[in-house]
Amino acid sequence: MSENRLAEQEPDVVEQGVHNYSSEEQWVKPEEPLLLERLEWFKDQKLGLMMHWGPYSQLGLVESWALSDVDEEWSRNEIDWDIDAEELKRQYFDLNKTFNPLRFQPEVWADLAADNGFKYLNFTTKHHDGFCMWDTHTTDYRITGPDCPFHTHKHADITKAVFDAFRARGLGISAYFSKADWHTPYYWAPGMKPGTTTSRGPTYDPKTYPWLWERFVEFTHEQIMELMTRYGRIDVLWLDAGWVNDYREQNIRLGEVVERARKVQPWLLSADRTVGGPYENLITPEQTLPERALKVPWESCITMGSAFSFRYEDRYKSVRQLIHLLAEIVAKGGNLALNVGPQPDGRLSQTAIKRIQGMGEWLNVYGEAIYGTRICEPYSVGPVQLTCKGDITYAMYLYKNEQERVPEELELPLHTACSRIDLVGGQDRLEYRRSEQGVVVRLPDTERQRAEAPIAHVFRIR
Known part of the structure; x- marks a missing residue:
């Protein structure tokens, strides 16, 4: 698809933190035989475990979105202490100073997933709030940073521990990475516009401050390449924040960094979600599934509970509901990335564990109708x-x-x-x-x- 055609499309839609998804017409078939082979591999997997986890889990609130003033109506409706927006942001960004998941057991997570029919992991290395769950060299706002009490733990580099554990059990690795970063001064720049209302985009016009935008591009590329070069084999680079893309004002030259990554990991699939074009190899419906079968690779990310992040006393879908979701998604040609939010102490809730085990019991008997299958009419x-x-x-x-x-x-x-x-x-x-x-x-x-x-x-x- 041409850049001009992409530029003419309607703006990306985010409704209460839930993204729309690209149409089949926006999907561009890769030319490289290895990428086509890997897309067939992806279509065989059918069931992935998605995990949104970070300091925000301590609050039991939606991840990141409360930081955006334009999203306050829905993202702050569960915030029950009397503080203004600026104080809220300060307190949110300080959550790294109390995040200490001492009961984190990556091997237990990996065993649970592998033993119950999950075939790959999609883990949030960084959400929009900018907190890095890996040992990045680009910022101190990270799980191994000196302000984070977990930085002395043997599993302090959480992304490494999780990727290594799941990879050791034979699961594929999908690295979630937000292209937006609301913590770095290269994106939300302090002092650019006094009293600026925060939104999903940068606090400045990249065209007016091209040197600052270039710093952000370099920052983003460096973070992505850290993940691609220091954390073993990655099967999918799963890119969120579709409003940051090469066809609008926020051009981060994504193709440049993906091609750099593929020189190291030539099998790498890229999911530049909601953007379309050559770097959205997978279409990613969120909290929904298409009404009809899609004949391009796709993956629906759906929560086991009510939200992507951990919730205290959450409402979980039943095993029956989860299997029905999986069956319909697979019949329509997709994969289910089932999201579970770990607790702030590093464990999964007992309810989530029971749901995963219940799915495993069913898949152990009936999985032949799920794994490695393809669509057939009337779907x-x-x-x-x-x-x-x-x-x-x-x-x-x-x-x-x-x-x-x-x-x-x-x-x-x-x-x-x-x-x-x-x-x-x-x-x-x-x-x-x-x-x-x-x-x-x-x-x-x-x-x-x-x-x-x-x-x-x-x-x-x-």
């Missing part, structure tokens, strides 16, 4: 989600709740010839007949006599 029809692998089609019939009645027969929207239908995890060679809408399958007596409806009945069709 997703009501409660039925279809996937395929080679000459095998899978149909997942989802039950809304435990109380739903399990019928004697289920109708599946299959219009291709079939010679055999098996119940995954159950009886082989089920009885079936053709119908106008597809195929009607008779369930075994043992399934109809269940006291509760299962999460899904999964059929293997040859």
